[in-house]
Amino acid sequence: MHRFTRILTRVVAPVGAVALAAAFTTASFSPAAADTAPAASGPAQNYLVLYKSGGSAAGASLAAIAQARGAVVQNYAQIGVAVVSSGASGFAARLQAADPSVDSAAATASFGVSLAGDAATDAADPVSPPTPAPGSDNLSGLQWDMNQIHAPEARSISGGSSSVVVGDIDTGLDFTHPDLAPNVDFSRSVSCLGGVPDQTPSAWMDDNGHGTHTAGTIAAAKNGIGIVGVAPNVKLAGIKAGDAAGFFFPEAVVCAFMWASTHGIQVTNNSYFADPWLFNCKNDPAQRAIWESERRAIRFAQQQGTTVVAALGNFADDLAHPTQDLQSPDNTTPVARDVTNACAVVPTEIPGVIGVTADGNKQFKSFYSNYGVGAANVMAPGGDSVLQRTAAAVNGRVLSTWPASRIGSCLRKVFDSGATYCYIQGTSMASPHVAGVAALVVSSGVTSPGAVAAQIMGTADPIACPDTAMYAFFPSVDNGAPQVCQGGTAYNSFSGNGQVNALRAIGG
Template sequence: MHRSIRRSALCAGLAAGIALAGTLPAIAAPSGTTAGTSPTALPSAAQAGSQNYLVLYKSGGRAAGKSLAAIAKAGGTLVQDYSAIGVAVVRSAASDFSSKLRAADPSVDAASSTASFGVALKGDADSAAAADPIKPPTPAPGADTLSGLQWDMDQMKAPEARAISGGSTSVVVGDIDTGLDWSHPDLAPNVDFSKSVSCVDGIQNTDPSAWMDDNGHGTHTAGTIAAAKNGVGIVGVAPNVKLAGIKAGNAEGFFFPEAVVCSFMWAAENGIQVTNNSYFVDPWLYNCKNDPDQRAIWEAERRAIRYAQSKGTTVVAAAGNESDDLSHPVYDQTSPDNTTPVTRDITNACAVVPTEIPGVVAVSATGNKGLKSFYSSYGLGVVDVAAPGGDSRQVTASAVNGRVLSTYPSALMNACLRKVVDASGATYCYLQGTSMASPHVAGLAALIVSSGVTSPGAVAARIANTADATACPTDMSLYAGVPGNNSEQPQTCTGGTGNNSFYGKGQVNALAAIGG
């Protein structure tokens, strides 16, 4: 089990997580869909000993002319070129490829191997030219068969909001995750096959079998965003909007940087208005800009996210499950989490990606009692808002195990510790984590975009300004014995009502956000 999946979606207690399953059996694409492949195929260099590199160019531009010659001279082959952000993915078996390329091409700022940088489960740019007009949102009142178990939706006033607006079918949310189970009956009505893709290898593959969820995490987050109001199971925050499965994580839960860059470029270039990001960069929980390799990863993803934002994409991300104060990092003792962790001192030059990338809406998690979840990371000036993510320590009559119920692939139900099967046979799982909080806010962003507010900055402002201002807890006993995973210091809430380290501007309120 990959440790960051455990940090990103906690199934039970402090240490339990998603139990990973094997790859799903092949499933035929539904009729009427077109399977496609990226225009750039993996080069023949993809063999034992070769690995991918992210190449950053100093002033943007593309890997052309002399740059291509330098890549070849250094022993590399171009895999993907993102000229809009000055980033290229190159494959090479040469152990000294990075140094050779920098020596051969002075326009190269950095070239870092991504082999050990798995991304795991874990100022606003002006919007580009207006996209197609958004169809008016339509109401989605009432309940489905399992709505009574959705305390999380009640807590953010989602049922009241969707009685007014369930979102517009013109709005698409890209769930950058482990894919989604497009055959699930609560998701199938809303899946946009034309805007779904797999980026797992850093190359865009639109074949539906390629972006089918083989982990479960992506299907769970997708249901929270936009499970259909169809008389089956649960209802998402925005049940009328469309879902694009953007698969960046594989069955083991690794999201490599080239996959994440690919995902944001896809979102930017396919008119996807919102993305949910319930993961963060590993094996370094904190990516330090003063480290050449880690800085390259940080900068490549920053450029890709910034580009998506410039095209009108609102980016929402989970704060993480380390119980850490992200505004005051001291040291990192959990990284690298794919080998043997080594404690290292860190400063504010080190950041959690994508949560701490400028312009990203960072979300902490709350439980059914409205308190910050015991595991959720936090930070004054880092967390923007809080949303229901579940908390096994906040069990109430309406939240019998404290966790969030959402869609889950039937083929992976053995991996779910707390499961529910609808009378129709549709399958659902209870999970907790900031991974579960983030999609609540992504769904809310979709409702706001459906109302005609499309600039990412304006969407983020609406989310924050309509949140229910929440004061720091007066009783901190919930967090007793749960220090920061890295600081090992007691959790502390700083700031005042409406702007503090636990809740940011407050807990999101869907009804207020749509003007109800």
Template sequence: MMQKLKRLVAPLSTVTLAVGLLAGAAYPAASAETPAGAMQNYVVLYKANGVSESSLKSVAAAGGTVVHSYPEIGVAIVKSDRAGFGPALKARDGSVQGAASTAALGVALGDSGADDAAQAPVAPGEPAPGNDNLSALQWDMDQIQAPAARALNGGSASVVVGDIDTGLDYTHPDLAPNVDFGKSVSCVGGVPNQSPSAWMDDNGHGTHTAGTIAAAKNGIGMVGVAPNVKIAGIKAGNADGFFYPEAIVCSFMWAAAQGIQVTNNSYFADPYLFNCKNDPEQRAIWEAERRAIRFAQQSGTTVVAAQGNFSDDLAHPTRDVMSPDNYTPVSREISNACAVVPVEVAGVIGVTANGNKGFKSYYSSYGVGSADVVAPGGDRRLQVTPAAVNGRVLSTWPASAPCAASLKVVDAGAAYCYLQGTSMASPHVAGIAALVVSTGVTNPGAVSARISGTADGVACPDTAMYAPFPSASNGAPQVCQGGTGNNGFYGKGQVNALRAIGG
């Protein structure tokens, strides 16, 4: 199985590899059927927002075991080794809207450990002026005026950002001061597990995004956008970088229960890049995840998400050559009935990536209606500058995770790594959202409006520069539609941390 973060989220080689697959690979039909005896997870979607006792009994009668249920949104996570479990459950229980298999992941039964938590009052943010040892390498922060913003307001310790990712290295000295152990969790497998060893980052990606959000102002290394806020590691991606539906649902329900004010989402939910609502299985996955995201938003959580790294126009999708990405992908025609989760869920702040010259990064997906703002994600091909010497974004990195010697920086024994991708852009916006919440603006809609309303408008560029980088999904050239105030490449413009906090 190919590691998904290397193909889709990890930013170093995404587009080159994806275009190669598009140009030369054959795609035999995928077989999502599970042989008898293979344990598999299912997302079971009910027609109403509730999971009745009789429905849980029907799961057992159909050959399944309930791993966890979320009656607030009418979703249950179930495991079964019975072939044909999904259709059998739907035939037995008329309240089931859909049952979608995800992947053969082992899960453990147990209490979630989560208690209902209302959004707590936000204490005023404190200034965090000055630089740390590697601040001169953080062109990305200068580009969005983050140092000037944190000199006025570096965030409040009563604000928590949930980084839904591959976990985080809570021993990293730039993260350790800000890690909220009480609100960190692993959701891999669909069951919340608060053991720190469970949500420790075994990939590196989550540690990188966490540093951009909230690396401490502590005299070493780098400084995050919001260095005074707390960061909760919500591990939804496994070591291979797959983010399965049961983990996504669990993560957003956890964020809601814990009163987490902001989540960063630098991934797309597997196993389908595009979930098509005219397919029963994909529709069940889409709806379960949408309900969980909506529940978190209604509970006060601002949701920020990366746009993707395939040079795709999400407003005009025509082909998906990458799904299901945990089996052999099948090239299929798609339409706007198909959407990427979480970035295309209503109310989610969609983020494209740019480089140090201010242009959209060559790999960044885009689209009118899905792109809300742009933030630094890096660009090693078109936007290498004296400030961005390799085009990429520097952030925290686990000492044990591989990082190319030419891209690795060490300060006071702590590791940092240069990466690029919309995965790197999204946490900049999540950090700004945390700063906005620290000013007392807590409603997700108001936070989103503040971020987009204070962004610096960017006009569409000359798209001739993107000719070597067509869509990895359908080979279409990259086209920017719209004006300076709102277009498919940049949304409302580049985020401005200083303006967002009223500076």
């Protein structure tokens, strides 16, 4: 299904199976005309407004927004970004003509929402000592992925600290699931759909399944049933930025990182790419507004002490050498377009983000996983149902928690003690393993995002480039290029610094 190309779970179709639509054009707009022509009205939609240094949606800028027939939905003055709703045609060009402090503005293809107050700042609690979480639960024997990164051995030393909170920026999480409920932090969970924080529990309940799956890998409780997460003693904040269809629009992504940075969340997991563009090109004004707004939000979160972990994606693309994008804009009809290194996948290619590729039980890169020198930092189990089925990984996929309300959407389901679980694969499944290890590292007292990243990368198990002949039938989905691994055992484009090792990361 199309949504799985966005939330980075299953592999997409080969290049030959991707349908291409005719190219579309954007009508030109004259700023001078904007001052004189009446603005036509249409359905309200959200815009990301990016201000130049020191600017924000206040004072004269607020008046300019009103003059251009817009209304502020949310103002993030800390990073010079505002979410603005308008139904006026040509709103972005009108605003830029009226306000010289505006760098750029771009529609986010979402809907307008009501204005809400700024989120309160909540400082992180001091990290309390971690506690062990030894032993296994009923389905632990199916967790080949945990064994592969030495999570059970690490848990016998540290299951994490209950004062550490991981924000799972995803489609929400099922806070009623028996394996998640003990660890859910309601005070830090939120929906960011539409760009406005909403802490009503029903607003951030998972209506997709993806977020519940990633949350279980991070911190499913050690409670005797089901599975055990990498860090079963840490807390989970469900930060819903993806809707039921799996779209992660820019205003929701910006809101999610601003929420994490102002609510004491030490680690975030990001198993998606920010819609509607797979590659956001900084040399395109509209895409630059999206890219720069998200970059500022992520950088602000990192400056506040939040370690950011992200999946690389499932298109078998070399992110260091992009040439074509067949996925965008994914909220309408994708159109083939040329891309260069001026274009980047958000959030995984934002500086300082820990980028994660996927492997299977034979410990080489999964056939679908993106890769690339500079983009790949570490590798973690994401599953591989084609090349890496084994006795331990009989279907090649990763097992984790799943909402009972969405069990019909799971093709490979498992039940235990009334709780529901699902097998799926993707770099989405790899990233939360690393986020869980990051939580263990923070629990050990290493809190700076840069130091956490260095600890994870410096203790990973090096993996040499495999024989790439096995990927002959799996070229890049976007440009048809063969998969080529560059580098040596210490670092290469497939595994980065190696496969994450939870035990070594905590000094075990």
